[in-house]
Amino acid sequence: MDRRLIVTVAFVGYALGLAALAVATVAAAVEFTEAQPTFLSLVGVATPLAGLSLIWVGNYVYGAPLFAVSTAATAWFVGYFFLVHDNPASVGAVPGDLAAAYRYAAVMAVLGATVAALVGTWLWYRESPGFRSLVDGVIEPPSAR
Secondary structure, eight states: OOHHHHHHHHHHHHHHHHHHHHHHHHHTTOOOOTTHHHHIIIIIIIHHHHHHHHHHTTOHHHHHHHHHHHHHHHHHHHIIIIIISOSTTSGGGOOSTTHHHHHHHHHHHHHHHHHHHHHHHHHHHHHOHHHHHHHHHHHSOGGGO
16 A cells, blocks of 8 residues: 555544544634644644645655654644643633533544654654664664674
């Protein structure tokens, strides 16, 4: 199977998680801090899309790391600021009947971003000899050989 299709399927799942979060955010009338929508727009949507675009044109050198790092950053951001941290957009701060939908959408977004980050890292490992040797060196240090 074409590696680009594997990454695209991961991106579609990731995008569905973010779309569910966006719908639940609007439905539950969640209030963001001023930087949260900017981060999600730039790092959560534009950067993985740019990475996917680079992957599709065959530029794995920049596309795979861009995709992997941006989706991992989004997984951390959504997990921390929406599930753990105490702020107006946290699942604990959302009142009303739609709080459960918002909580599930946040979990979906984190899971989708985590899977996308893992797939992006797999592609990065597969296509970059430098990254592969770095990871292999961490797993089995040269001194242990």
